[in-house]
Amino acid sequence: MNFKAITKTVIAAVSAGAMLLPLAACGSDADAGKTKISFLSWDNEQVMKPFIEEFEKENPDVAIDFSYAPPTAEYIQTLQTRLVGNQAPDVFIITSENKNDLIDNGYVMDMTGKSYTEKLSQANKDFVSRDGKLYGQSISSWAAGIAYNKELLKQVGYDAVPSTWDEFLTLCKTLKDAGISPYIEAIGDGADRIPDSFTGAILAKQGIDVTTLASEDPQTPGEHEKEAVKAWMKVYEQGYASRDNVGVSGDDAKTQFTNGQVAMYTTGAWDFSTFEQVSFDWGFAQIPAMDKNHEQYAQGSPSPGLAIYSKLSGDKLKAAEKFLDFMVSDWSLKQRSKNGDAITVEGFTSDVAEQYKDVYENNVKTGKYFLITNFYANPDVLNSTNTAEIQQLVQGTITVDQWAKNIDAKMAAAQ
């Protein structure tokens, strides 16, 4: 072998060695001897890092292998691929869009009666329960309400949003008569929030256990929400909201509201930071009750929960359960609350914005909220179908009865 050939061989060998070195580093880590659990989150590393560091500090025998996929579609796709490919994470997120599939296919552990679920609110438990079994740990919730421009309401003699729908419509009429646009919703994004709040109250009054809805055959969310939709549509039929809302996105609606071009807007706490940046006097009220015979429910939902992979056992299971115990500890709840989550765990009160207190106390903490896609099978089918059908309903091209029929037909086809 000549000198050139030897040099080439040496360079190749060194290069190959250099490429292998980082791989070797992966094996020789500081986690040797620890129980390692994998955690797939949809909160990014910046959000989750403090939790993981604190947990590992409190539990030096456990190491967490963190990975992240952004919500919702990308996360669900990532989790799905890992589950089918036998690379299931030990702890992961369970939410409305994947809970039925995860439960049906036996991927999630039944955590009924476990210490880390004792203080969870009933509404949060219901969200991730099926047939009396609990499959996730959900610790916070959100609820929508009516954001209102105090100055515009004052001009027509109101200082707050009324508590029933008829009174709300009267307020809309008064505003309209005064030349003020009363109300806007982001129907372009499918954000028809009022019908869900009315339906929640109707189901509660009828004593229906919402956790049984997913098992019903056939699935009839259209029929269940029809009465609520009829009441809600009065705001369009009486001309207090523009039918052009079908092309209005959340950002459009928010801009209209913050510019003072409309008096009221259905939204949630996620828009508060924008309202704060614009200097105007605003308030946030509970969604009115459908009538005096029903309670004031909100459109809302528990936040996604943490689930444990059903095939986990031994030390890994113990470590995963330690992690879930940690996630309901005081330190963890305070940190979550600091991040803006409205905690619903018994004995803990989040420090929420002043305007949000009514909704937090009367809807979030009491569990008086409802989101139609949370409790039926095939929530994705229901969500996309409802968006398209509700747009046609607001346009006036279909009736409420047709809307309900179309929704139920689509659900039946998907089932």
Added chain:
Amino acid sequence: MSNATAARTLPPINEALNRKRRKARAFHDDLTSFWFLLPILALFVVLFLVPLAQTLYYSFTDFNGYSMNMHLVGLDNYKKVFSDSSTLQGLGFTILYAVIVMVGVTCLAIPLAVVLNKKFIGCNFVRSLFFFFSVPSLAIMGMVWKYIFSPMKTGVVNSVLSIFGIDPIPWLSNNALAKFCVIFIAIWAQIGWHATLYLAFLQAIPADLYEQATVDGANKWQQFLHITLPQLMPGIVTSTFLLMSGGLKVYDLPYTMTKGGPGYSTYTVTQSIIQQGIGQSQYGIGSALAVLFFVATGVVVFLQMGISNLISRRFQ
């Protein structure tokens, strides 16, 4: 055997030898080409043929993406596709979009290219400007134009119209107007790129053809019809092929602008495949839709290429 006889019999032997050598060389060349093609063939098989075969298989199953324990369901998924009104509406808009965008872009890009082909002050800047519109992705265009065509008073177009006392127009709230907006932006965004393509073909047309035509007394329109257009035919075939295939698989622009709404008015087949297949974990139905769409797209594109070639030959 005398030398003379041997010389007479030699040529056939040499010819046979030569033929053998030529065959061997050709085989060697083929083998070399094969080795060069092997990586791309492997990629084609792994990234195209295997997924295609899988999609075909899934289209006959109830695969939900969560369990590999799937069952064969025959043609059930195909029946569901044909009985789903939203998918059929999506198919209608997809075809409408593909055809109008193809015709619109072609009819506008050719005259634009002819104008850009002339020498004038700042011509390079103007050429770059038109090309620039096609640089951002259609998804970004959709997001920007959503604000421009907002049906609210605050929408850019409606704000301008209000200066002239015109009431707000429900651009994205009305089914017909929403379709118009999506198609209008698709045409606007793609004209520049296709005009650049035509410009390249225009610059390859020999100038003496026009000089001869001028001497023969042909006017500008006749020159365009009998020289420019025939010389542009290869460009037209390429451009319309790209527009038709791209139009049939459109997803980003309508989705970012309207999410397929209002109702299903700007819903597309690709959105339906993604929504049903991935979003709703109905991989069987999504796969059936993808298979049907693959076949339909193939037929449409082959038809379009056939027609283009016929026209091309007519001009030759």
